[in-house]
Amino acid sequence: MRSRGLFRFIVNNRNFSTQGVTPKMPRLNAVSQTAIERLKSFQPPPTSYDLVPLSRRAAVLVLLYADPKGDLRVVLTMRAKTLSSYAGQAALPGGRADTLEETTFQTARREANEEIGLPDIHHHLPAPFRVEHLCELPASLARTELVVRPCVALLHSYDEATGQNADPEVSLIPRLDAREVAAVFTAPFRNFLRMRDEEDPRHGSPEDWYQGAWTEWHQSNWRMHQFFVPISPQAVVKPRSSNEEQRQAANALEEKERAGEITRYRVFGMTARMLVDVARVAYDQEPEFEHNSHFGDEPLIAQLRKMGRLSPIRRRGDELTRDDLLKAAKLS
Helix, strand or coil: CCCCCCCCCCHHHHCCCCCCCCCCCCCCCHHHHHHHHHHHHCCCCCCCHHHCCHHHEEEEEEEEEECCCCCEEEEEEEECCCCCCCCCCEECCEEECCCCCCCHHHHHHHHHHHHHCCCCCCCCCCCCCEEEEEEECCCEECCCCCEEEEEEEEEECECCCCCCECCHHHHCHHHCCCCCEEEEEEEEHHHHHCCCCCCCCCCCCHHHHEEEEEEEECCEEEEEEEEEEECCHHHCECCCCCCHHHHHHHHHHHHHHHCCCCCEEEEEHHHHHHHHHHHHHHHCCCCCCCCCCCCCCHHHHHHHHHCCCCCCCCCCCCCCCHHHHHHHHHCC
């Protein structure tokens, strides 16, 4: 089932009607264009991703696009509660690699196709849309012992050659057929550096948008981020699936939204950390809240490999323990 008209235009605010008119999008504004250029030029350090077995490799897609003001937004999902891992949580589209030959970007695009219906790297998007691979960030380590590489991409909605232009929020995103998630939604990308949601005219209290706390992880102090993205039934794509379990998950989520039980989606954990780090690179700014200064978990991944962890055999329920991390921390 799909909610009616994702990101439906409010004509009075956007000064045009959608009846019989192709919505025209501005190009990236100056701040967003500079952010994209920084991402294009980002050179990550050497990675352990290609050294771990296939069973340990995963990639996620950080898909950015321009909103009507030329600001960047990012595409996120709410994972269906029927999934085996991270059920019911907000996440970036992505998943495990299929083959050793598959690049991280190919993995991220294939999984995005399976999860949200975005055409994969071997298929064309409808004109004028195209996806440009911008960069990759250092790999992070999930508690389930997966090595996860963030792949950053830009969804272009303007064709320089033809002048054709379209709004992803009207012409593309509502037509994505989510297949493995309960919902698809978007968030203002730059807000992942901020204490408040600057799209909220009331701004609210800082806790309405961001909450964070220090904890111990990887044998060091670790900042855990939580963002609360405001949503409405008109601002979320629900899947058109033949899978009865997925339909039920989407319907249950929508009923809670309509009843006012859910007004925000919580983005936290590894997903939140990756968004903060990509935004740090893009805008060349540190966040307004406390955070860890390093990107990813490459040193820890290398240490665990020295210990013989991250083996090809991945067992259901694999999870790093405190003792594992203590041993890894002692390795040089």
